[in-house]
Amino acid sequence: MNLCLQNPVKFDNHSCLFSALKTSNFELGSSQLRFHGRVSENRKPMVSVRTVSSSVVGTVEETKRDEKSGGESVYDAIVIGSGIGGLVAATQLAVKEARVLVLEKYVIPGGSSGYYERDGYTFDVGSSVMFGFSDKGNLNLITQALKAVGRKMEVIPDPTTVHFHLPNNLSVQIHREYDDFVAELTSKFPHEKEGILGFYGDCWKIFNSLNSLELKSLEEPLYLFGQFFQKPLECLTLAYYLPQNAGAIARKYIKDPQLLSFIDAECFIVSTVNALQTPMINAGMVLCDRHYGGINYPVGGVGGIAKSLAEGLVDKGSEILYKANVKNIILNDGKAVGVRLSDGREFFGKTIISNATRWDTFGKLLKGEKLPKEEENFQKVYVKAPSFLSVHMGVKAEVLPPDTDCHHFVLEDDWKNLEEPYGSIFLSIPTILDPSLAPNGRHILHIFTTSSIEDWEGLPPKEYEAKKERVAAEIIQRLEKKLFPGLSSSITFKEVGTPKTHRRYLARDKGTYGPMPRGTPKGLLGMPFNTTAIDGLYCVGDSCFPGQGVIAVAFSGVMCAHRVAADIGLEKKSRVLDVGLLGLLGWLRTLA
């Protein structure tokens, strides 16, 4: 979603690419520009299939890295897509001195965590709620990912994670200080004080255990067993909660149906499903990190994170190529050895990491190949969550009352509408924290609500445009009624994106927000990690453990890089233990 969002025709022409590259916040490093030119000229495979397939796995002792092979460049890893998951995997490998090539279909990095600029506004494409961005503990994975490549972003602490506006006029602000939050929630549900402390107390047990570990690949036995040895209690705590969901645990402590519905809303904003379907580990992570490290917004917008990672990647000697649309993953004897772009160019590497969703990876990039049993199982347990209708607006500043919070979640009348399409409304106003994102006297409103692509397909262009306007106007009126009188007449800029927009610009099947469980999952037990049934092919991003969320995909990137590094000889590994652990994890997933 960039300058070309509204005018797809422009996407492929140079004026669009040029304007995107020229945007004041986005300057490609000179090495990137050099690289772009070189690859355009060099349309030959970077390394032969033969060279690659002969040196894929081994231990540190056994395998020497192929620095150069007969004068040809050798990639240790090719990453398809530069979402945060792909970029974290790529940069973590690059700092281990792997040679990485990232191929991004779009003109800038970031995917759902990208940005676009219009009329003096800088809009975040996706969420503006940033977990893992503090300077404390082990779980600040965004801060750590940037630091690994020598980058640090200035952040602005958000005093209120979210302001909930719920049925029966229940209004709850999630204060940064845990005690303030508990005091606020207890003031609304005094009879449930014990229950509140019990449920959130369990969340803290999980968070504190996670925070005590060094986070690396749970698919790498030397690391995993090492952690069990060093932190047995913490690991057993996590193993205990791994197959459990937040809703079931909440019900152990809480009886009030309205408070349980509030816990559903708490979970819904991070998982797009209710608490009974939300893994307890994920709930523990986000419901505590917001108080521990706090929610922090990067100065200049969320897009700066991906930009910084991409620059850091290039600094470390690896490469990123834009407008590089991967059409196929190339297999040789059943092993992933390279990729083919839509313009016919081919690149080869020791390992291929896909940051496309698992549905896109196996349904499109490996079209024609038999779907592996593991992926069949994944698709049995998880379905694509709906996409979003999003409205990016510029408004006159005076329409917002003083002390308006940055993030809001609105569900007006009936708890039953929580998971319905268009039922609830997410609203971010990042200019509350960083006014530099909008012209003087203006604010940004980023409004989004769940919507399925089926609702938008098959419409003639005029009807499609009219429907966009109509549905957006209804959502804006709801916000006008609930929060900001006069909102409609204060709009100075408006752009509406539908699930089709998400599909087109984020390359996500049906524009999906990510995976969601088909029924009641066994917590995180059924969620696949990074290895796949195809030798040499790894997945990263939100259709891998632990799922949706920028910090979640950052963790997936860290795990993926560790597993790949072990497989290409940059980290220790044990073949025997690998077989045992990967077999065990595969079996555990079948229980979900």
Ligand SMILES: NC(=O)c1ccc[n+]([C@@H]2O[C@H](COP(=O)([O-])OP(=O)(O)OC[C@H]3O[C@@H](n4cnc5c(N)ncnc54)[C@H](O)[C@@H]3O)[C@@H](O)[C@H]2O)c1
């Ligand atoms: N709030 C929102 O609107 C919203 C929407 C969707 C996802 N999200 C969140 O964003 C995060 C997703 O992060 P992620 O790392 O999994 O991925 P991502 O979807 O953000 O990024 C994937 C990147 O891969 C690129 N890509 C996909 N297929 C490609 C191909 N064939 N060739 C080249 N490039 C290709 C895309 O252009 C994109 O840049 C999650 O946190 C998710 O929950 C937010």
Ligand SMILES: CC(C)=CCC/C(C)=C/C=C/C(C)=C/C=C/C(C)=C/C=C/C=C(C)/C=C/C=C(C)/C=C/C=C(\C)CCC=C(C)C
């Ligand atoms: C492996 C086995 C069998 C046993 C080992 C036991 C063991 C050691 C387990 C270890 C597990 C670990 C390390 C798990 C780690 C889990 C982590 C790091 C989970 C992180 C989850 C993060 C999530 C779910 C973040 C979600 C954030 C989201 C989706 C935020 C979204 C925000 C919005 C959509 C915006 C809301 C917006 C408004 C405006 C309200």
